[in-house]
Amino acid sequence: xxxxxxxxxxxxxxxxxxxxxxxxxxxxxxxxxxxxxxxxxxxxxxxxxxxxxxxxxxxxxxxxxxxxxxxxxxxxxxxxxxxxxxxxxxxxxxxxxxxxxxxxxxxxxxxxxxxxxxxxxxxxxxxxxxxxxxxxxxxxxxxxxxxxxxxxxxxxxxxxxxxxxxxxxxxxxxxxxxxxxxxxxxxxxxxxxxxxxxxxxxxxxxxxxxxxxxxxxxxxxxxxxxxxxxxxxxxxxxxxxxxxxxxxxxxxxxxxxxxxxxxxxxxxxxxxxxxxxxxxxxxxxxxxxxxxxxxxxxxxxxxxxxxxxxxxxxxxxxxxxxxxxxxxxxxxxxxxxxxxxxxxxxxxxxxxxxxxxxxxxxxxxxxxxxxxxxxxxxxxxxxxxxxxxxxxxxxxxxxxxxxxxxxxxxxxxxxxxxxxxxxxxxxxxxxxxxxxxxxxxxxxxxxxxxxxxxxxxxxxxxxxxxxxxxxxxxxxxxxxxxxxxxxxxxxxxxxxxxxxxxxxxxxxxxxxxxxxxxxxxxxxxxxxxxxxxxxxxxxxxxxxxxxxxxxxxxxxxxxxxxxxxxxxxxxxxxxxxxxxxxxxxxxxxxxxxxxxxxxxxxxxxxxxxxxxx
Ligand code: AGP
Numbered sequence: 001x002x003x004x005x006x007x008x009x010x011x012x013x014x015x016x017x018x019x020x021x022x023x024x025x026x027x028x029x030x031x032x033x034x035x036x037x038x039x040x041x042x043x044x045x046x047x048x049x050x051x052x053x054x055x056x057x058x059x060x061x062x063x064x065x066x067x068x069x070x071x072x073x074x075x076x077x078x079x080x081x082x083x084x085x086x087x088x089x090x091x092x093x094x095x096x097x098x099x100x101x102x103x104x105x106x107x108x109x110x111x112x113x114x115x116x117x118x119x120x121x122x123x124x125x126x127x128x129x130x131x132x133x134x135x136x137x138x139x140x141x142x143x144x145x146x147x148x149x150x151x152x153x154x155x156x157x158x159x160x161x162x163x164x165x166x167x168x169x170x171x172x173x174x175x176x177x178x179x180x181x182x183x184x185x186x187x188x189x190x191x192x193x194x195x196x197x198x199x200x201x202x203x204x205x206x207x208x209x210x211x212x213x214x215x216x217x218x219x220x221x222x223x224x225x226x227x228x229x230x231x232x233x234x235x236x237x238x239x240x241x242x243x244x245x246x247x248x249x250x251x252x253x254x255x256x257x258x259x260x261x262x263x264x265x266x267x268x269x270x271x272x273x274x275x276x277x278x279x280x281x282x283x284x285x286x287x288x289x290x291x292x293x294x295x296x297x298x299x300x301x302x303x304x305x306x307x308x309x310x311x312x313x314x315x316x317x318x319x320x321x322x323x324x325x326x327x328x329x330x331x332x333x334x335x336x337x338x339x340x341x342x343x344x345x346x347x348x349x350x351x352x353x354x355x356x357x358x359x360x361x362x363x364x365x366x367x368x369x370x371x372x373x374x375x376x377x378x379x380x381x382x383x384x385x386x387x388x389x390x391x392x393x394x395x396x397x398x399x400x401x402x403x404x405x406x407x408x409x410x411x412x413x414x415x416x417x418x419x420x421x422x423x424x425x426x427x428x429x430x431x432x433x434x435x436x437x438x439x440x441x442x443x444x445x446x447x448x449x450x451x452x453x454x455x456x457x458x459x460x461x462x463x464x465x466x467x468x469x470x471x472x473x474x475x476x477x478x479x480x481x482x483x484x485x486x487x488x489x490x491x492x493x494x495x496x497x498x499x500x501x502x503x504x505x506x507x508x509x510x511x512x513x514x515x516x517x518x519x520x521x522x523x524x525x526x527x528x529x530x531x532x533x534x535x536x537x538x539x540x541x542x543x544x545x546x547x548x549x550x551x552x553x554x555x556x557x558x559x560x561x562x563x564x565x566x567x568x569x570x571x572x573x574x575x576x577x578x579x580x581x582x583x584x585x586x587x588x589x590x591x592x593x594x595x596x597x598x599x600x601x602x603x604x605x606x607x608x609x610x611x612x613x
Contacts, residue, residue: 001611002087002100003027004180005197006070006161006171008218009188014064016190017071020197021052023245026253026400026601026608027100027193028075031086034059035096036066041165043096047086051602067218068171070161070191072098075607078106079123089127091118091134095143096163099126100193101178102612104156129154133162143167144215147174148228151213157355157612159208161191171216175208178611179353179383182206182214182221184235189216195238196245196398203238207381236381244398252600254401254493258586259452262445264406265579267395268413269441276435278420283374284390290372291425294344298337299326300360301348302610304404304488305411309348310481311578312415318574319433320423329356330613333363341370344422348415349375350399350407351609352382359613361387376414378407392418401601402608403493405586408485409448409579416441416575440573447576451568451583455591458584461548461564462591464519465496472513472545473500473585474522474536476529478578483523486585493603494593503536514543521588524551525577526570534558550584552577 003024007013017034025032032055033047044064048054052073072087079085087098103109106125109132114120118131132153136146143164151158157177163170173180173191183190183198183205191214192198195205208214211226212233225231250256272282280288297316299309309326316324322344327337329347333356339345345364347357352375361384364371375388378396385391394410420437423429465471471490475483480502487498501510503522514520520540524533534557540547547563553570557563572580593600 001027001075001607001609002193003073003197004070004098004100004159004161004191004193006098006163006173007188007190008068008169008171008216009185010067010218011187012065013067013069014059016201017069018052018056018059019200020192021055021071021073023197024073024193025052026402028073028607029602030074030076030081031083032071032073033086033088034069034071035088035090035163036064036069037163037165037168038066041168043090043093043163043165045088045090045096047083049081049083049086068163068168070096070098070163070171077102077612078125085122085124087126089122089124089130091130094164094166095130095134095137097126097130097133098161099129100159100611101157103128103154103158105154109153129158129160137164137166143170143172144213147172148213148224151176159193169217172213173208173216174213176211177355180208182208182216184221188218189221191216195240199238199240199242199245204235205238206233206235209233210383240398245400252401254403254405254590254600257399257401257405258583258590260397261406261409261583262448264396264410265413265448266445267397268410270395272417273438273441276438278417278434278438280421280425282417283392283421287390287421288425290344290390291422293342294322294372294422294426295342296340297322297324297344297346298339299324299346299348300329300332300357302329302354302356304408304485305348305350307481307485307488308408308411308415309346310484311412311478312419314478315416315419315575316422319419319429320426321428322422322426329354329360333360339364339368339371341368343371345371345373347373347375347384347388348411349384350378350404352377352379352384353609353611355611355613358383358387376411376418378410402603402606403489403589409582412579413441413444436573437575440576444576444579447569447572447580448583451580454566454568454584455587457566458587459591461566462588462595464546464548465494465592466595468496468517468519470513470518471496471498472510472518472520473498474503474506474520475500476503476533477527478574479523479525479581482578482581482585485582486521486589489586489589490592492606493589493600494596494598495604496592496596503533506536506539511539511543514540514545516544516546518545519548520545521548521585522550523581524549524555524557525572525581526552526554527574527577530555550581
């Protein structure tokens with residue numbers, strides 16, 4: 001949700017800013033811009049609507065020469081995507097600002113600033129930051145003090161980078177509600193929304209904490225906390241490798257990430273299971289004690305992570321026998337839920353920075369101190385990890401495609417492990433049951449590799465979607481959640497309207513949607529609901545739809561005219577089945593999107609990490 005990069009070093013910063021913006025483009029890609037402090041100490045800005053490539057082709061990087069600069073790739077909130085709304089925003093050629101987040105009181109600030117003759121040239125909330133700091137500079141010693149003074153007037157969420165000819169050797173960086181990281185280099189220092197943007201110049205990072213403000217020069221970094229006290233923050237060495245953020249031989253990041261799933265799942269299981277047991281400590285040192293006390297579970301998440309939580313509800317109630325509720329974070333945070341003592345509050349998030357999920361966690365902690373929190377997250381240094389009592393990190397690796405794939409299946413693995421350990425702590429899971437589940441989890445990388453072999457057949461099926469605008473996904477039990485994830489994938493990358501229904505619910509309304517132009521995709525595992533599902537498939541078939549059925553070989557769905565049946569594997573268990581049946585749905589969406597000709601890795605209107613409301 002907007003990407004920031006900035007730096008101050010001993011050589012021209014522009015090429016680094018442009019390269020960094022490309023790497024941050026997954027965070028937002030409707031416009032981009034940069035401003036550098038040139039050798040004659042003036043702010044020189046270039047902005048373009050559209051993707052970073054538009055900016056790159058309009059900049060002569062060698063001739064835009066400055067050693068200090070900040071840059072931004074935008075996901076629009078206030079003000080439509082356009083050049084005038086692109087960041088950086090500048091006030092009186094004196095203050096340049098890039099911003100990620102939303103200034104909620106910008107209208108009040110704008111009206112105040114207009115009274116003081118500040119002229120607005122954009123529709124953004126960000127412009128009040130530039131004017132606010134400029135105003136403060138009139139009475140402050142330097143840019144740091146001015147920024148400290150101005151941010152006291154801002155309500156909302158922000159991470160910002162600020163430069164000014166008034167203090168040419170400095171970048172000021174501040175974080176409140178949106179992530180910001182300092183890169184510590186040999187020949188300069190940098191700021192970024194995500195480490196991946198800086199891996200060419202450093203692996204040493206400082207993760208700013210909430211309310212921190214930093215004064216950064218080429219050879220010094222001073223950090224002040226929310227009370228204005230100077231603090232030391234640990235420098236951490238990133239384990240990321242540059243190779244992890246390339247597409248390799250794949251056409252898209254999404255395709256690469258789909259095919260990385262066997263490895264991602266092995267990595268997530270590594271050191272979390274022994275021969276036939278799940279290690280409770282994998283969830284934190286206090287996990288055993290907390291899981292023994294738990295009486296209720298509340299899961300909160302958004303999008304794909306929410307769909308993973310829906311699957312977990314089935315598992316946690318079935319295996320651990322704990323009443324489990326799940327809700328999307330954006331709703332939960334704004335209502336007055338009854339929060340019982342001894343509730344385990346689980347957040348699930350790839351990024352760990354999703355604003356709605358984070359705020360839901362914060363609100364729960366304020367309402368009831370007797371809840372425990374656990375986050376299942378793919379980002380080790382994220383806010384959710386920092387603010388949760390227990391953490392389980394999925395080891396999916398960097399996911400760049402906006403559509404989540406490997407992070408979903410690794411979340412499911414984490415939630416399966418969780419169901420077992422809570423079940424053990426509650427004395428609901430026998431050693432034999434645990435062994436069966438662990439054996440199933442160990443088979444996953446091989447089973448996924450096998451499911452991926454169906455790509456050729458799925459490519460043929462994807463052609464069905466060429467002139468289609470609607471699709472229906474059906475599943476029963478936990479497979480309804482997998483159907484929801486399949487529908488979400490198809491929607492977000494191919495722009496085909498897709499709905500998912502529990503197959504038994506069809507006859508209560510949605511069956512009216514079925515016609516020849518609405519393909520129906522069904523998931524048919526061999527489970528206790530299979531016969532019911534088969535009857536539902538008959539109901540659909542008699543209405544003339546083209547059907548695609550992904551089945552367990554043991555399901556033996558009877559072939560019918562207009563129905564494609566694709567066996568995915570055979571005799572899957574209740575834990576492995578939802579994970580394996582996700583794979584053909586991911587491939588189907590990917591290839592349908594290719595046929596529709598959409599931008600698979602950067603679908604319209606979306607951003608990878610949603611750090612605003
Ligand atoms: C799904 O493909 C999307 N990337 C989106 O729904 C995502 O899962 C959601 O925004 C939540 O993000 P998080 O997992 O980083 O919290």
